[in-house]
Amino acid sequence: MSSTPTTKERIVYASADLFRRRGFSGTGVKQIVAQARAPFGSLYHHFPGGKEELGEEVIRVAGGMYGAIYEAVIDQSPDVVTGIEETFRAAGVHLAESGWVDACPIATITLEVASDSAPMRIAAHEVFEGWFAKLGERFEAAGIAPAQARALAITTLSLLEGGFLFCRAARSTEALDVAGVQAAAAVRAALPQPPHS
Amino acid sequence: MSSTPTTKERIVYASADLFRRRGFSGTGVKQIVAQARAPFGSLYHHFPGGKEELGEEVIRVAGGMYGAIYEAVIDQSPDVVTGIEETFRAAGVHLAESGWVDACPIATITLEVASDSAPMRIAAHEVFEGWFAKLGERFEAAGIAPAQARALAITTLSLLEGGFLFCRAARSTEALDVAGVQAAAAVRAALPQPPHS
DNA sequence: CAGCAATTAGATAGATCGCTCTAGCGCGAA
């Protein structure tokens, strides 16, 4: 039942929130259990591997949820180009409304640990590959060849991640706005029968 | 004289190296002075504001140097489209050769502190604006209108930063490769008289 | 040379780090 999340879930959600805000190294385990309203011992009961195992779980869970959100945005749009435009627009709105905090939930932690923790790096890699696959499917469904669909998915998500970085530094949605225009244009150009409007 | 860097310079360079590898919170000041072969007290003599002031300086110095490197790559290319292609190619080669460490020197630290340290966030923002301006100048020199040149600079650098993220997670240059193709295509499409080859 | 500021040098304080440990609680099964 999602109405009463378990202690383990509360720990994961609190960690995801804190890791996104202050990063992995910048977040202490005491801070996590305090925000999760969880006893300290429970963290090491559910995650015997400690902070690293928790980080891996957070990457997989938060990454999966985040991908699902944007899948839903695209699937609710009339066509994939509109879906991409809406994704970037929604990302910018959400980022601004959250006080320039809620960008990609795993980008910060991925960059932090990519050279230090193989399990976490691989978890992030697998999450990203999942995103590429799901977004690529949408492009293929619109008639784009598989190889180009994958390339388009990678560039679209690169634009999104880069846009997040610049927007958080600038406290402005400009970068996501122009990146969204560019991403939509790239997808439109790749469609088999581009709309001649 | 660059042959014998000062203590302050050694501290900044060592910090830049460590921040890029392990992030800001993940790097200790003792680690910094050890790698810089500097006395501990010198750090707080040159940076009375402590780690935050050091981080700000590192962002400005490393960000400025990094921008200058890619300016040089573009200016040594026969045209701006080739320059963009070469920039992404060189970024991928350098990233791989460094053991998937040497990506953007300030992206990790920027995401880590964007919500916590105003001085560091603003420093990163100003560095990024400098990059946008310099790259925009190159596009304007190729005949692209100022507003579009800025948008193109932002999207090009978003592709680069997003590509860095995915490549570090995947330990593969694929993302930078396809992002480079996309960036070059976008610039080519914006040129006033596109080559008809 | 003397005098002074800049810098080097490192010990140490006080807080926080990740983590381990034992004890006790709650609840379903026998």
Add this chain to the structure above:
DNA sequence: TTCGCGCTAGAGCGATCTATCTAATTGCTG
């Protein structure tokens, strides 16, 4: 009830964190 087990609960360990402090040394200036 009585057992057994998953989970809660938090005290506390050694290590490490950032930052401060005083003293010694260096190098420039008159």
